[in-house]
Amino acid sequence: MVKLMMVAVGGGLGSVLRYLMQGWGQRLCNGSFPVGTLTVNVIGCLLIGFLNYAFSGPLLIRQEYRIALTIGVLGGFTTFSAFGWETFTLANDGQGLRAILNLLLSVTLGFCAVVAGYRLAEKWFGVM
Secondary structure, eight states: OHHHHHHHHHHHHHHHHHHHHHHHHHHHTTTSSOHHHHHHHHHHHHHHHHHHHHHTTTTOOOHHHHHIIIIIIHHHHOOHHHHHHHHHHHHHTTOHHHHHHHHHHHHHHHHHHHHHHHHHHHHHHOOO
């Protein structure tokens, strides 16, 4: 029950952070491309790579806190459901090239950010 509560609270916090960051990103480019969602996804991928490495050794924390941060906060923060919808909407509106660009950038940069977060944690905490 404690884990569920922590995931719920973390998810709420992550969702508020996503809302703020996504809106900020969209305002930067006047809404012509889903930069806000792209930004949130890349940051979320970077953080999950970093935290999962850190929590596997250098920063041993209680399972409830790990779950609250990675599943709760980052689960509420990252927006791959919004990514899917926005990509579909671009394609459905006849903007196939933008849809493909969003797909390629989100997946490629997200994966690279996970690797970068993991490697950053390795450097920060030392290789296990």
